[in-house]
Amino acid sequence: MASQTLANIDIVTALREVHQDLSEVHQFFKQWTPVKAAHHQGHMVLIERLISEIENGYYPNLEQDEVEYWRAYADSEMKSRSACRLCTAPEETLELAAAQERRRGILWAWERDLARSSLRPLKITDLPRELLRNILDYFEAPDLPIYRSMDMVEIPGRDSHKDTWQATHWLRNVQRCRLTCRLFDELASPYLLPWLRVSLNEASLRRATEISLRPHIAAGVRGVRIQLAYYYPALAQDFQEWAAAREQSMDAFVSQIWANHRVYPNRPWRERARAPTGWHLYVDDNTHEKYPEFNEVLDKCHEEYWRRSVEQSSLLADGRFVNCLAAAMARFPRSGRVEFTDSTEYEDIITPTRYRKLRYLLDSPEGFCRYLCRPDPWVMWNTSTGDEVRPAKIMAELPVAMWKAGARLEDVWIHCFPHQAFSALRPGQNQTDSLVWRQLQDACQNLRSFYCKPCDYGISCLIQEQERTHVDDFFAAMLSGSRLEIVRLELEGLGTTGDDGVTRNRWHQIGRAIAPARWPLLRALVLQGVSFHSHEFQQLCRGLGRGILEALLMRDVQLDSGSWAVALDILRGRMKAQRVRNVSIWGLEGGEVRQWYEARQGDHHGSEPPDGDPPILMEEELARLMAQYIGGSAGANANPLRNIY
Template identity: 25%
Template sequence: MAAPEQEQSPAEDQTILKVAFDGLRIANEDHDEATLRVTRLAAARAMRHPKPCEEFRCPHREIDRCGFWLRWKAPRWWAAIIHHKDFSSAAILAQESEEVFESALQKVTDLAARSGVVQEALRSSINHLSRSSLRKLNILDLPDEILLSIFEFVEGWNSEDHLAFDPCFRTTKDIQNSRLVCRRLRDVSSQFLLRTIVVTIDKESVQRLDEISRHTTISKGVRGVRIVLHLYSAELMSLANLLEYCVGDIEEQARMAEAVRSWEFRNGKSSEHDTLERVEQVLAVVGTLRRITTAEHMQDMDPDNGDAADLSEEDQLHRSRLLDTRRQYVSLCVEQQAFMESGEFYRAVGLAIARMPCARRLDIRDTDFECHRRARSVMHPEDDVWASISRFMLLPLTGYHAKRADVSVADRHDITNLLHAVRNAGALLKGIDIKLSNLTGFGGATPGLSRPQELSSGMSQLEYLSFCAEDEDLFEGEAANVELLLSTCADTPSLRELRCDLRSSAQGALIDIQRVLPPRARPHLANLWFARAAIHLSGLKALIEQLPDMKYCGLAHVRLLSGTWEEALDVLRQDLKCRLLCLVEPEGAECDGMAPEDYKAIFNRDQGFHSDAVQFSRGLLRENPLRALRNREQIALEEQSDAMEE
């Protein structure tokens, strides 16, 4: 039986390390000596016996910027070369060089052998010091800070990008796979699982938000909350109106699936035969729905009492099923309205945002087609047709569908109520992004805007503010409320970016830029964009004088209420400090009566960044293009007058 291996003492370990160190030191000295001798002989040959094409440069000597030699101190071996009498003969130099090279080669060979012995001694000592109780390090031994940096690359998004946390542009597949590896990686990567939480106005969605905000790990990675304002309408509580609204969308889905050959885009999930059969079934149901809708309008009766006339027995059965769906719709509408009027919805959202340490961005949308995506489609062959239609009818209205069907929804008190709820919960927002399909209901009395100072106090850290809406007929009351909301939120020195884009018709009311941005110091404002707005020349000059050096400034369809655009371009040239300026189709003043060819030459839409007006404002053109046009017109009038006199 072999005797057990005796454990080495610490003194023996130190002896091994000392021998290894001494061996490396001696090997290093021998290597330096051999290198010095080779270099000395090479320098002697180059200086005493140079070749015709060889240029010799002295070592340790530098040349200054003017080409003069700098003073230098020659090493001792260089002096030995100069005064060595034996180096005067090339034969003697060649013989000594051969001896030196042989000695250097031998030393290098001995050095390689000695290095192997030293490495073996070091490896033996290290293996002994690294006892078996100490395991090898791996990725799980890294601290959380480094693992978080690694998972940022796995996520693959720039945190400063506004689209980085948009659910439509972000995938979490890699993060989900990482959470399945082990418990440690699950705990760390969970912070990247949810960046934006989408919340609809119902108790189930708010309960999900509350659970996420209380999660110890996932809540740390949430950066924003998106509120989707899909609302039920009281106008659709009657069966006739509900059917009239839904029939068109259902028929459009069926026609579209057949026209675009949707089975080719479903990766084999449904065949052409199944899809076409589903289209026929849906169109047959549409015919039934139209008959029931017509009967409801003809009877002009309460749908809960009696049956509609001129309906077959099968249609009567379908009508009874639709009446049950209508009762559920009424219940959901009443429940949602009570949920909002009681303030429970706003308080729950505000408290959840305050609990999450990094959730400081609030997005508000009235249209999000990703919500209830499956329920919105009736073309899934695996679902029952009537069940799909009933599910579709129970969905709340998006802002887009309400606008297209001309159906009224609740007033826009929810926006200001949300902002107040977040402020009352103690959270200071850093970003607000509002996108609305229409501003219907925004012109009434908005309770939240009656306390602008309270709302403004919660915006002390706001950096990003965006308000976009599409409303062809913007009224004065709606424009005034939008101005008050934006001015209240933008009243902070921390603001870095402001966007106001109201895509209204030329006849609609316009937002006054001066009311949105009254004169005050904004040292951090770097990006500014206004579309469909108006301003006076004096207000433009006062605003520009208060703006700092900016990266970007954009004005699209901005109407000048007083003064001329010729003067406005002079103001932009003299006072605006901006790296990138965009001026698209300005309105008002001399632009209204300008000839189309002259307008296009000065304010070319395709060259919003490089038009003549922008080039002059940035100082790249000497003459104001509007002043040049006015001078040309004046000269033409004078010539015409002179011609008439003659």
């Protein structure tokens, strides 16, 4: 030990080596000789330096009893060195022996304290915080589930129904952890709300603001699901229309449960079967005397619907909802994802759990009132709801407000879309078109993924030609960023009509909106229910990075003019090598596709069906050949759309 310097050892090593020296302390003075004096002199240099660094605070975590031990040890060593020089003084020898005994007593007390049987056993709370956070990471809900389609095209996205089940499972675990102790409450709180749901009302907005002001909970919010179901002013002001809309939606809800689950009609079901008769007697004939309880429930619920409609209109008129929500999202350090939906718990996919909710709805006046007072989706067929769906502005105004507030926006999912009055997509009130769309473009420059499936109602939303510019400007601004990695446009519900109302194109002509886009980082592209001109589609494909695209899905895509062949050549150069498994093509129309069918009439692959449509086997063969060529399959080196005849 004397040959080492304190800079090369730590305090633990020094303690162990000195302790080994002390175990032989009773032999030290008995065997003292002038030959060992030189060794002792080097040992004292180390001890003096150790004491100096202890007093200067070099070891801040050293316990007080350890400090006392080292001081006693140094004192005894100093006296030992003095005794070596003056070994003729008996009183100094006795004092040295006493100091050595005190040092040995401190050492033994220290050892007994460390080795006592009553030492508290270690618990999980004694683990370092970093290790506890790693353990709690297993309670975190999945970030981006994988959509695995029937063609094995893997596209990252979010399955809201699966996430709801998983979030419930993870939530219980996190809640139990938070109830364990204060430490676990602090560490588990960031896992409590991975997705925050915000509705278009005062109470929900207030709740989101309060959550954003709690740092431990706000730190774990990764996305916000905004429910834009609407309290229509037209229904709030017309009792007859409101009651008819409620009856229609309730009948559809019951029919959907019956069709999907074949539930045996129990007592609540039979009660519901008789309900329409009573409903019509009240709504149509105003027979208040015969159904007083029914009268009271309907009047109360319609009054509440009117109150909520006024509240919602106020939030939309002054922009308070957008500004407050953007300010709250700026306080979420991990939140960069926004999902827009107009669905409620009654319009979602029917499950056994929702069937139990229906039974509660029919058996409980409170549940029935809650159902009648709910907001409505954006598409209300056969119901007079007015023209403009005002919440649609939030889809364009919120990104701009987030950009101004300094909040991140990286992922956008859109599951709702207006079915008329598409001018509602235009953000702002008193600004010029060029300014508002420019602001939306600036707000979307950091987008990583964009998913839009606007109409899932089984009936197409038809866009008038003069209103198409609003839709195109909206998509052009949202998809203008160069950092996009995932784009999913499933617009099969959007069609275009002329001024006379005659359908001109059953697919939305998206080319004008997205053809100028440049996506050099794009990894996955899904196009469904859209149409292009050939030069637009080729321009879009040229804007992709070479060898970057990993997944491509095109279904029901129409080419209004021009050729598919050139676009296929471009896409082949943009795909990663040997990615044929992640390429899916089906239902392409226009261009060489029709020529390919005509050239193969009478071929052995299929025969002409009675209605004159092309054989299905031919379409499957062409889709397979195109996918193999784009994906770079071995042996697929020739473009199948060239030299058809």
